[in-house]
Amino acid sequence: MPELPEVETTRRGIAPYLEGREIREVIVRQRRLRLPVPEGLENALIGMRIGALSRRAKYLILPIDAAPGDAAPDDAAPDSVASGAVGAGDGIWLEAKPRQALLWHLGMSGSLRIARLGDPPKKHDHVDLVMEDGAILRYHDPRRFGFLDWLEGDGDRRLAKLGPEPLSPAFDDERLFQCSRKRRLAVKPFLMDNAIVVGVGNIYAAEALFLAGIDPRRAAGQISRERYVRLTAAIREVLAAAITQGGTTLRDFVSGTGEPGYFAQRLNVYGRNGEPCRRCGRELRLVTLGQRASVFCPSCQT
DNA sequence: ATTTGACCCTGCATGC
DNA sequence: TGCATGCAGGGTCAAA
Numbered sequence: 001m002p003e004l005p006e007v008e009t010t011r012r013g014i015a016p017y018l019e020g021r022e023i024r025e026v027i028v029r030q031r032r033l034r035l036p037v038p039e040g041l042e043n044a045l046i047g048m049r050i051g052a053l054s055r056r057a058k059y060l061i062l063p064i065d066a067a068p069g070d071a072a073p074d075d076a077a078p079d080s081v082a083s084g085a086v087g088a089g090d091g092i093w094l095e096a097k098p099r100q101a102l103l104w105h106l107g108m109s110g111s112l113r114i115a116r117l118g119d120p121p122k123k124h125d126h127v128d129l130v131m132e133d134g135a136i137l138r139y140h141d142p143r144r145f146g147f148l149d150w151l152e153g154d155g156d157r158r159l160a161k162l163g164p165e166p167l168s169p170a171f172d173d174e175r176l177f178q179c180s181r182k183r184r185l186a187v188k189p190f191l192m193d194n195a196i197v198v199g200v201g202n203i204y205a206a207e208a209l210f211l212a213g214i215d216p217r218r219a220a221g222q223i224s225r226e227r228y229v230r231l232t233a234a235i236r237e238v239l240a241a242a243i244t245q246g247g248t249t250l251r252d253f254v255s256g257t258g259e260p261g262y263f264a265q266r267l268n269v270y271g272r273n274g275e276p277c278r279r280c281g282r283e284l285r286l287v288t289l290g291q292r293a294s295v296f297c298p299s300c301q302t
Numbered sequence: 303a304t305t306t307g308a309c310c311c312t313g314c315a316t317g318c
Numbered sequence: 319t320g321c322a323t324g325c326a327g328g329g330t331c332a333a334a
Protein backbone atom coordinates (compact mmCIF):
# COMPACT_ATOMS: atom_id res chain seq x y z
CA MET A 1 0.00 0.00 0.00
CA PRO A 2 2.13 2.84 1.14
CA GLU A 3 4.70 4.66 -0.88
CA LEU A 4 5.60 8.25 -0.12
CA PRO A 5 2.27 9.80 -1.25
CA GLU A 6 0.25 7.36 0.82
CA VAL A 7 2.38 7.91 3.92
CA GLU A 8 2.16 11.67 3.45
CA THR A 9 -1.60 11.45 2.95
CA THR A 10 -1.81 9.43 6.15
CA ARG A 11 0.30 11.96 8.05
CA ARG A 12 -1.92 14.84 6.95
CA GLY A 13 -5.07 12.89 7.72
CA ILE A 14 -4.22 11.82 11.24
CA ALA A 15 -2.16 14.82 12.43
CA PRO A 16 -5.12 17.07 13.38
CA TYR A 17 -6.46 14.37 15.70
CA LEU A 18 -3.17 13.74 17.46
CA GLU A 19 -1.03 16.85 17.70
CA GLY A 20 -1.07 18.46 21.11
CA ARG A 21 -3.28 15.70 22.54
CA GLU A 22 -2.55 13.50 25.48
CA ILE A 23 -2.47 9.72 25.21
CA ARG A 24 -4.89 8.17 27.66
CA GLU A 25 -4.56 4.49 26.85
CA VAL A 26 -2.46 2.18 24.68
CA ILE A 27 -3.71 -1.19 23.49
CA VAL A 28 -1.36 -3.66 21.80
CA ARG A 29 -3.21 -6.72 20.49
CA GLN A 30 -0.34 -8.14 18.46
CA ARG A 31 3.26 -7.49 19.53
CA ARG A 32 4.84 -9.50 16.73
CA LEU A 33 5.19 -7.08 13.87
CA ARG A 34 8.30 -6.90 11.68
CA LEU A 35 9.99 -5.78 14.88
CA PRO A 36 8.34 -6.65 18.19
CA VAL A 37 6.47 -3.73 19.72
CA PRO A 38 8.90 -2.46 22.43
CA GLU A 39 8.34 -3.85 25.89
CA GLY A 40 6.87 -1.22 28.17
CA LEU A 41 5.69 0.99 25.32
CA GLU A 42 2.19 1.19 26.75
CA ASN A 43 3.25 2.56 30.12
CA ALA A 44 5.82 4.87 28.59
CA LEU A 45 3.19 6.50 26.38
CA ILE A 46 0.30 6.91 28.79
CA GLY A 47 -0.04 10.50 29.93
CA MET A 48 2.35 11.75 27.25
CA ARG A 49 1.54 14.29 24.58
CA ILE A 50 2.03 13.93 20.83
CA GLY A 51 3.96 16.68 19.06
CA ALA A 52 4.04 17.71 15.40
CA LEU A 53 4.02 14.70 13.08
CA SER A 54 6.70 14.50 10.45
CA ARG A 55 7.68 12.11 7.72
CA ARG A 56 11.07 10.95 6.46
CA ALA A 57 10.98 8.65 3.43
CA LYS A 58 8.17 6.22 4.23
CA TYR A 59 8.62 6.59 7.98
CA LEU A 60 6.23 8.53 10.16
CA ILE A 61 7.72 10.25 13.20
CA LEU A 62 5.54 11.03 16.22
CA PRO A 63 7.30 13.19 18.85
CA ILE A 64 6.35 12.19 22.37
CA ASP A 65 6.55 14.87 25.07
CA ALA A 66 5.71 14.93 28.71
CA ALA A 67 2.32 16.54 29.29
CA PRO A 68 2.50 20.12 30.62
CA GLY A 69 0.99 19.21 33.95
CA ASP A 70 3.61 16.59 34.71
CA ALA A 71 6.26 17.38 37.23
CA ALA A 72 9.53 16.29 35.72
CA PRO A 73 11.82 14.41 38.10
CA ASP A 74 14.71 16.58 39.36
CA ASP A 75 17.30 13.99 38.45
CA ALA A 76 15.95 13.24 34.99
CA ALA A 77 18.91 12.08 32.99
CA PRO A 78 19.22 14.12 29.81
CA ASP A 79 20.11 11.04 27.81
CA SER A 80 19.47 10.54 24.11
CA VAL A 81 17.81 13.86 23.47
CA ALA A 82 18.42 15.00 19.96
CA SER A 83 20.45 18.14 20.41
CA GLY A 84 18.57 21.07 19.04
CA ALA A 85 15.25 19.26 19.30
CA VAL A 86 14.52 21.09 22.53
CA GLY A 87 14.45 24.61 21.31
CA ALA A 88 13.03 27.90 22.46
CA GLY A 89 9.28 27.93 22.26
CA ASP A 90 8.96 24.17 22.62
CA GLY A 91 7.62 24.48 26.14
CA ILE A 92 9.36 24.74 29.45
CA TRP A 93 8.63 21.15 30.52
CA LEU A 94 10.85 19.82 27.80
CA GLU A 95 13.90 21.16 29.57
CA ALA A 96 13.68 18.55 32.27
CA LYS A 97 12.04 15.64 30.50
CA PRO A 98 13.79 14.29 27.42
CA ARG A 99 11.79 14.37 24.23
CA GLN A 100 11.32 11.05 22.56
CA ALA A 101 9.67 10.00 19.35
CA LEU A 102 8.00 7.01 17.80
CA LEU A 103 9.17 5.75 14.43
CA TRP A 104 6.33 4.10 12.56
CA HIS A 105 6.64 2.23 9.28
CA LEU A 106 3.62 0.81 7.46
CA GLY A 107 5.43 -1.90 5.50
CA MET A 108 3.49 -3.30 2.57
CA SER A 109 0.02 -3.57 4.02
CA GLY A 110 -0.08 -1.27 7.04
CA SER A 111 -2.42 1.65 7.56
CA LEU A 112 -3.13 4.17 10.30
CA ARG A 113 -6.66 5.47 10.76
CA ILE A 114 -8.59 7.54 13.21
CA ALA A 115 -11.26 5.50 14.95
CA ARG A 116 -13.72 6.56 17.63
CA LEU A 117 -14.13 5.28 21.16
CA GLY A 118 -16.41 2.27 20.90
CA ASP A 119 -15.52 1.34 17.32
CA PRO A 120 -14.82 -2.39 17.60
CA PRO A 121 -11.36 -3.45 16.38
CA LYS A 122 -11.27 -5.57 13.26
CA LYS A 123 -8.99 -8.44 12.41
CA HIS A 124 -5.36 -7.22 12.10
CA ASP A 125 -6.00 -4.02 14.09
CA HIS A 126 -2.81 -4.49 16.11
CA VAL A 127 -2.29 -1.24 18.03
CA ASP A 128 -4.54 1.53 19.38
CA LEU A 129 -3.43 4.85 20.83
CA VAL A 130 -6.46 6.24 22.63
CA MET A 131 -6.36 10.01 22.97
CA GLU A 132 -7.81 12.13 25.76
CA ASP A 133 -10.82 13.15 23.64
CA GLY A 134 -11.69 9.63 22.55
CA ALA A 135 -10.08 9.69 19.13
CA ILE A 136 -8.13 6.51 18.51
CA LEU A 137 -5.09 6.11 16.30
CA ARG A 138 -5.57 2.56 15.04
CA TYR A 139 -2.87 0.54 13.28
CA HIS A 140 -4.04 -2.12 10.85
CA ASP A 141 -1.56 -4.41 9.10
CA PRO A 142 -2.53 -7.84 7.72
CA ARG A 143 0.96 -8.84 6.62
CA ARG A 144 2.70 -7.34 9.66
CA PHE A 145 5.65 -6.07 7.62
CA GLY A 146 5.35 -2.72 9.34
CA PHE A 147 6.68 -1.79 12.77
CA LEU A 148 6.48 0.69 15.59
CA ASP A 149 9.62 1.52 17.54
CA TRP A 150 11.33 4.24 19.56
CA LEU A 151 13.35 6.58 17.41
CA GLU A 152 16.98 6.21 18.42
CA GLY A 153 17.64 9.91 18.80
CA ASP A 154 19.29 12.05 16.19
CA GLY A 155 21.36 9.50 14.37
CA ASP A 156 18.87 6.67 14.13
CA ARG A 157 20.51 4.04 11.94
CA ARG A 158 17.29 3.53 9.97
CA LEU A 159 17.28 7.16 8.88
CA ALA A 160 21.02 7.78 8.73
CA LYS A 161 21.74 6.39 5.26
CA LEU A 162 18.64 7.62 3.49
CA GLY A 163 18.96 9.65 0.31
CA PRO A 164 17.22 12.98 -0.28
CA GLU A 165 13.48 13.59 -0.16
CA PRO A 166 12.27 13.63 -3.76
CA LEU A 167 10.15 16.74 -3.21
CA SER A 168 12.96 18.72 -1.59
CA PRO A 169 15.61 20.82 -3.34
CA ALA A 170 18.23 18.30 -2.21
CA PHE A 171 16.94 15.99 -4.92
CA ASP A 172 18.31 17.28 -8.19
CA ASP A 173 19.06 15.80 -11.58
CA GLU A 174 22.80 16.37 -11.39
CA ARG A 175 23.07 14.34 -8.21
CA LEU A 176 20.89 11.56 -9.62
CA PHE A 177 23.04 11.48 -12.74
CA GLN A 178 26.28 11.35 -10.76
CA CYS A 179 24.96 8.56 -8.51
CA SER A 180 24.09 6.51 -11.58
CA ARG A 181 27.53 6.51 -13.18
CA LYS A 182 29.07 3.04 -13.46
CA ARG A 183 25.90 1.44 -12.13
CA ARG A 184 24.91 -1.57 -14.21
CA LEU A 185 21.69 -2.04 -12.27
CA ALA A 186 18.47 -1.46 -14.20
CA VAL A 187 17.19 2.09 -13.73
CA LYS A 188 13.93 1.02 -12.08
CA PRO A 189 15.48 -0.80 -9.09
CA PHE A 190 18.07 2.01 -9.03
CA LEU A 191 15.27 4.52 -8.40
CA MET A 192 13.84 2.29 -5.69
CA ASP A 193 17.13 2.29 -3.76
CA ASN A 194 16.61 4.43 -0.65
CA ALA A 195 20.22 5.57 -0.68
CA ILE A 196 19.62 7.23 -4.06
CA VAL A 197 16.25 8.83 -3.39
CA VAL A 198 13.62 7.89 -0.83
CA GLY A 199 9.95 7.15 -1.10
CA VAL A 200 9.86 5.89 -4.68
CA GLY A 201 8.35 2.41 -4.61
CA ASN A 202 7.17 0.04 -7.26
CA ILE A 203 4.16 2.05 -8.40
CA TYR A 204 5.76 5.46 -8.75
CA ALA A 205 9.05 4.20 -10.16
CA ALA A 206 7.09 2.62 -13.00
CA GLU A 207 4.97 5.74 -13.50
CA ALA A 208 7.91 8.15 -13.46
CA LEU A 209 9.80 6.08 -16.03
CA PHE A 210 6.75 6.11 -18.28
CA LEU A 211 6.44 9.90 -18.01
CA ALA A 212 10.14 10.27 -18.77
CA GLY A 213 9.97 7.85 -21.70
CA ILE A 214 12.72 5.61 -20.31
CA ASP A 215 12.80 1.81 -20.59
CA PRO A 216 12.89 0.47 -17.01
CA ARG A 217 15.35 -2.27 -18.04
CA ARG A 218 18.01 0.19 -19.17
CA ALA A 219 21.18 0.20 -17.07
CA ALA A 220 21.19 3.25 -14.77
CA GLY A 221 24.74 4.11 -15.79
CA GLN A 222 23.91 4.22 -19.49
CA ILE A 223 21.29 6.92 -19.35
CA SER A 224 22.22 10.43 -20.45
CA ARG A 225 22.31 13.49 -18.25
CA GLU A 226 19.56 14.98 -20.36
CA ARG A 227 17.28 12.04 -19.68
CA TYR A 228 17.98 12.26 -15.94
CA VAL A 229 16.75 15.84 -16.07
CA ARG A 230 13.44 14.59 -17.44
CA LEU A 231 13.35 11.68 -15.02
CA THR A 232 13.91 13.92 -12.01
CA ALA A 233 11.06 16.16 -13.09
CA ALA A 234 8.85 13.13 -13.71
CA ILE A 235 9.49 11.73 -10.23
CA ARG A 236 8.59 15.07 -8.63
CA GLU A 237 5.54 15.42 -10.84
CA VAL A 238 4.10 11.98 -10.23
CA LEU A 239 4.64 12.09 -6.46
CA ALA A 240 3.19 15.57 -6.10
CA ALA A 241 0.16 14.66 -8.22
CA ALA A 242 -0.41 11.49 -6.20
CA ILE A 243 -0.33 13.45 -2.92
CA THR A 244 -2.84 15.91 -4.37
CA GLN A 245 -5.11 12.98 -5.23
CA GLY A 246 -4.80 11.50 -1.75
CA GLY A 247 -2.58 8.61 -2.82
CA THR A 248 -3.25 5.45 -4.78
CA THR A 249 -5.90 3.05 -3.53
CA LEU A 250 -5.27 -0.40 -4.99
CA ARG A 251 -7.47 -2.54 -2.82
CA ASP A 252 -7.77 -1.08 0.62
CA PHE A 253 -5.71 2.06 1.15
CA VAL A 254 -7.57 4.83 2.90
CA SER A 255 -6.27 8.04 4.41
CA GLY A 256 -6.23 8.54 8.16
CA THR A 257 -9.79 9.77 7.96
CA GLY A 258 -11.05 6.95 5.78
CA GLU A 259 -10.97 8.54 2.32
CA PRO A 260 -9.68 6.40 -0.55
CA GLY A 261 -6.99 7.82 -2.82
CA TYR A 262 -7.89 8.75 -6.35
CA PHE A 263 -4.55 8.42 -8.09
CA ALA A 264 -5.28 4.84 -9.27
CA GLN A 265 -7.33 6.18 -12.17
CA ARG A 266 -4.32 8.22 -13.25
CA LEU A 267 -1.92 5.29 -13.42
CA ASN A 268 -0.45 4.89 -16.88
CA VAL A 269 1.40 1.60 -16.52
CA TYR A 270 1.35 0.13 -13.02
CA GLY A 271 -1.01 -2.86 -12.93
CA ARG A 272 -1.99 -2.37 -16.58
CA ASN A 273 -0.04 -5.21 -18.18
CA GLY A 274 -1.67 -6.25 -21.47
CA GLU A 275 -3.77 -3.08 -21.66
CA PRO A 276 -3.22 -0.42 -24.32
CA CYS A 277 -0.76 2.41 -23.73
CA ARG A 278 -2.68 5.63 -23.08
CA ARG A 279 -0.26 7.51 -25.30
CA CYS A 280 0.30 5.24 -28.34
CA GLY A 281 -2.21 2.43 -27.96
CA ARG A 282 0.32 -0.37 -28.07
CA GLU A 283 0.02 -3.23 -25.62
CA LEU A 284 1.87 -2.67 -22.33
CA ARG A 285 4.44 -5.32 -21.40
CA LEU A 286 5.47 -6.88 -18.11
CA VAL A 287 9.02 -7.69 -17.08
CA THR A 288 10.54 -8.55 -13.71
CA LEU A 289 13.31 -6.31 -12.40
CA GLY A 290 14.77 -6.84 -8.96
CA GLN A 291 11.97 -9.33 -8.27
CA ARG A 292 9.35 -6.65 -8.82
CA ALA A 293 6.76 -6.56 -11.56
CA SER A 294 7.51 -3.76 -13.98
CA VAL A 295 5.02 -2.70 -16.65
CA PHE A 296 6.08 -0.39 -19.45
CA CYS A 297 5.27 0.63 -23.00
CA PRO A 298 7.83 -0.86 -25.39
CA SER A 299 7.08 1.88 -27.88
CA CYS A 300 7.04 5.01 -25.70
CA GLN A 301 9.80 3.91 -23.32
CA THR A 302 13.23 3.44 -24.81
C1' DA B 303 31.42 -2.68 -3.77
C1' DT B 304 27.48 -3.92 -6.31
C1' DT B 305 23.90 -6.97 -7.05
C1' DT B 306 20.90 -10.88 -6.31
C1' DG B 307 17.89 -13.79 -3.66
C1' DA B 308 15.54 -15.30 0.44
C1' DC B 309 12.72 -13.96 3.96
C1' DC B 310 9.24 -11.72 7.14
C1' DC B 311 3.27 -12.60 6.78
C1' DT B 312 -1.62 -12.75 5.19
C1' DG B 313 -5.12 -12.17 1.64
C1' DC B 314 -6.71 -12.48 -2.80
C1' DA B 315 -7.26 -14.03 -7.66
C1' DT B 316 -6.70 -17.81 -10.55
C1' DG B 317 -6.87 -22.45 -12.17
C1' DC B 318 -7.66 -27.25 -11.48
C1' DT C 319 -16.67 -26.13 -2.90
C1' DG C 320 -11.93 -27.01 -1.81
C1' DC C 321 -7.11 -26.90 -2.58
C1' DA C 322 -2.65 -25.46 -4.52
C1' DT C 323 -0.13 -21.80 -6.59
C1' DG C 324 1.55 -17.29 -7.40
C1' DC C 325 1.53 -12.59 -6.52
C1' DA C 326 1.15 -8.09 -3.74
C1' DG C 327 2.39 -1.17 -1.98
C1' DG C 328 8.79 -2.65 1.62
C1' DG C 329 13.06 -3.36 3.80
C1' DT C 330 16.91 -6.15 5.68
C1' DC C 331 20.38 -9.41 5.54
C1' DA C 332 23.54 -12.87 3.69
C1' DA C 333 25.82 -14.53 -0.11
C1' DA C 334 27.41 -14.37 -4.85
